[in-house]
Amino acid sequence: MRINENTLLEGHKVALVPYNENHVTRYHEWMKSPELQQLTASEPLTLEQEYDMQRSWRDDHDKCTFIILDKQRWADPRVQEEQCMVGDVNIFLTDPLEPSLAELEIMIAEPDYQGKGFGKEATRMMMCYGITKLHIRKFQAKIGLDNEVSIAMFKKLGFQEVSVCKVFKEVTLEMMVDESIQAELLDDSGYVMDMDYRQARAADATKRHGANAP
Numbered sequence: 001m002r003i004n005e006n007t008l009l010e011g012h013k014v015a016l017v018p019y020n021e022n023h024v025t026r027y028h029e030w031m032k033s034p035e036l037q038q039l040t041a042s043e044p045l046t047l048e049q050e051y052d053m054q055r056s057w058r059d060d061h062d063k064c065t066f067i068i069l070d071k072q073r074w075a076d077p078r079v080q081e082e083q084c085m086v087g088d089v090n091i092f093l094t095d096p097l098e099p100s101l102a103e104l105e106i107m108i109a110e111p112d113y114q115g116k117g118f119g120k121e122a123t124r125m126m127m128c129y130g131i132t133k134l135h136i137r138k139f140q141a142k143i144g145l146d147n148e149v150s151i152a153m154f155k156k157l158g159f160q161e162v163s164v165c166k167v168f169k170e171v172t173l174e175m176m177v178d179e180s181i182q183a184e185l186l187d188d189s190g191y192v193m194d195m196d197y198r199q200a201r202a203a204d205a206t207k208r209h210g211a212n213a214p
């Protein structure tokens, strides 16, 4: 969806930016990993298909995605944005009859960044975005039964197991967003800054130019 096409969300460790064309080659490289394909239940795509997918994430009304950047690295004007990419976080509106229900997906693709709090912060920020901008009231996460890290992370965030599908070897976790959960989440994420992505990029380009000047 286009709602976040000019949105930059800055947390402590991560910055969330819209998934744009310049991110596709790095994303495509990540998804060649059989391990990531298995953990995220994804099929390998050609580069052309990945560009189609990026357009679909941007244009389709039932999908919202952000690329997760290492915020600290991104602040360095000498480093290209694509080199700061560490993963992605998505919301998928699975049921047209229940628009307040969202499936949540997260991937910290760079091994060096796993287990350092990037996933939890990005997921929390996406949940707040979903609640405030998309009026989500129920989140679901479908996770492979052997993906202990992801299951632990969603449970840590307050999700509860609701079903196990033995055929797909998948567990479904859910979180209902009642008033107290909403207040707690929004309070915890009060430090997150919601900014204009294009302006930030333009300022970044000016800094970069300055940094590269003789």
Ligand SMILES: CC(C)(COP(=O)(O)OP(=O)(O)OC[C@H]1O[C@@H](n2cnc3c(N)ncnc32)[C@H](O)[C@@H]1OP(=O)(O)O)[C@@H](O)C(=O)NCCC(=O)NCCS
Pocket (backbone or CB within 6 Å): 036, 039, 040, 087, 106, 107, 108, 109, 113, 114, 115, 116, 117, 118, 119, 120, 121, 142, 143, 144, 147, 148, 149, 150, 152, 153, 154, 156
């Ligand atoms: C699963 C994933 C999103 C977690 O993100 P992360 O940045 O690595 O995790 P965080 O450092 O934010 O940790 C969040 C919680 O996960 C759990 N966790 C993290 N690393 C763990 C490990 N090695 N073993 C067990 N639990 C672990 C902990 O509960 C942790 O909370 P705590 O630090 O408060 O104890 C990330 O590792 C990832 O994307 N892995 C590969 C792809 C994948 O599995 N995607 C999910 C598909 S459903």
